[in-house]
Amino acid sequence: MEGIAVISMFLFLFAWTIGASSAEAVLSSTRNSQGICSLSNLRYLFLDNNNFTGKIPEGIANLRNLEYLSLGNNKLTGTIPQGIKNLNSLVYLSLEGNNLHGTVPPLMSNCSLTSLKLSENSFTGPLPETMSRCRHLQITDFRKNNFTGTIPSLANFHDLRVLSLSYNKLSGPIPSWITTLNTLQMLDLSNNQFYGEIPSDLEKLIGFGRLGDPHLGAGQTLQEEITIVMKGNEYHLNYVLQANTILDLSNNNLTGKIPPTIYSLTHLRLLNLSRNRLEGRIPPSIGQISTLEQLDLCHNELEGKIPEELSQLGFLSVLDVSSNKLCGAIPSGTQFDTFNKTSFQKNQCLCGRPYDKCKQRSPTSSAMEEKESFWSVLDEHISVIALALGFTMGFAGVMYLIMGWNIIWRSVVGLKARSLSMASHSGNGSWSFKVSLFKSIPSST
Incomplete structure (x- = not known):
């Protein structure tokens, strides 16, 4: 050995x-x-x-x-x-x-x-x-x-x-x-x-x-x-x-x-x-992983808010949630105060540090938003109904014109048939055809 x-x-x-x-x-x-x-x-x-x-x-x-x-x-x-x-x-x-x-x-x-x-x-x-x-x-x-x-x-x-x-x-x-x-x-x-x-x-x-x-x-x-x-x-x-x-x-x-x-x-x-195609919300339970130092969720299709629970991650030194569909206030305190805009860029509507402060919503503005939301939904439904009615009426009009033209065409064909019948008893078939098609012109002697 x-x-x-x-x-x-x-x-x-x-x-x-x-x-x-x-x-x-x-x-x-x-x-x-x-x-x-x-x-x-x-x-x-x-x-x-x-x-x-x-x-x-x-x-x-x-x-x-x-x-x-x-x-x-x-x-x-x-x-x-x-x-x-x-x-x-x-x-x-x-x-x-x-x-x-x-x-x-x-x-x-x-x-x-x-x-x-x-x-x-x-x-x-x-x-x-x-x-x-x-x-x-x-x-x-x-x-x-x-x-x-x-x-x-x-x-x-x-x-x-x-x-x-x-x-x-x-x-x-x-x-x-x-x-x-x-x-x-x-x-x-x-x-x-x-x-x-x-x-x-x-x-x-x-x-x-x-x-x-x-x-x-x-x-x-x-x-x-x-x-x-x-x-x-x-x-x-x-x-x-x-x-x-x-x-x-x-x-x-x-x-x-x-x-x-x-x-x-x-x-x-x-x-x-x-860099996947993950969707839905970021699970708040990630905040329970107390040892987490690096968290990268960028370039997905995540939506909703960044959970407040993530601010409990005291060892987090790298964070990237950019290029998603996140919206709402960015959590503050602890490690979140150290991250710059690149950690949050290219999202839907994030606000708060390091971006502009989130706008405070008063009860009156909330009620107004709800009212506006109601009328916008109603307007949306009315627009759909109007579109359907317009399509129906337009279709009916086209069908009416087609049917009317069909009646006129049949009348013209009938006139042609009668004129040809008259022409067979006339000396000048061409003159008789023209008269019967347009109007009756008395012959001169």
Whole structure:
């Protein structure tokens, strides 16, 4: 065991000192029988954050005892070797931040992975169905690729804390099983093509409703560096799962209302539902999420007032409800006094700080408005009735003219017939026809 630990530390330091080189040369040198891929007892391999180029060698499949493989943030190209499915001891796999492409090959048949990080590459095709084998996953980060299709079922993955699939081309409704992930503390499905409604049973996501994690012992934390995007800015989190809770469904095609059960996510820090087609009112219950620091609901079709309850959010540092159909007084006090016009712009009729004061409505003006409203409704109904009457009378007039013209035409045709009959007994048929059509002119002798 000591020897393995020493080799592991050597390889970690080796990654920092070797500088730019070929990954294939480092991992499987054909000139050196002691290439890394020949170290069959190797358990930890950390070569991340370098400038390695080239492909990941197929020989990586020889490291059957490998538990941690970190090749992230290099310049690796090509595809993931098919032999990756033979690494059944692998617990941690990070290939993020490279130039890898193609589809993700099948994962291990006896999968022990707890962290799977493939973000910031150019992977295509569907998400691997074999993810369903990895029931011990805690962190799944596939953001910033070109994955398509729907999310394969991860129902009842009771260890999953992070599911980050943003900036792909995934589609379909948000699956109903998502609320079975009762340890989830970060869900990022932003910048995809999901449609339909937000699941209504958000109270099942109990991971968003607690600060402590019962799966971690006293003083233990699970740390991962995670990147999220808010208002076009990237935030790099040294991710302590007991503290960071994030729900980001922005930039999709979601419809319907914001579920009132949103209040059950009581320890949420960031809520982003912007750039969808959500309608209805902002649930006042959001004011019960006392830990909320960032709230973005912009570019939707929300209406009504901004709930006064939101002024109770003492930690709120970012707010954006712009480009909706909101109306009425903006709440005042606490954090709301720090937000400028950009937080509220492009709405229907918001007033109060930072805009002009709301006009006070006296009882007399209210009564007048009600009276005006009554007459305007009455006038609207009268206009509709007048339009209907006008159409009916106009139609009747046209029908009358058509019927009258029909009678006249029949008379003319009758006259023609009689004149032709007379012409058959006359010497000059043309003269007789003209006389019978216009008027009788006595003939001169």
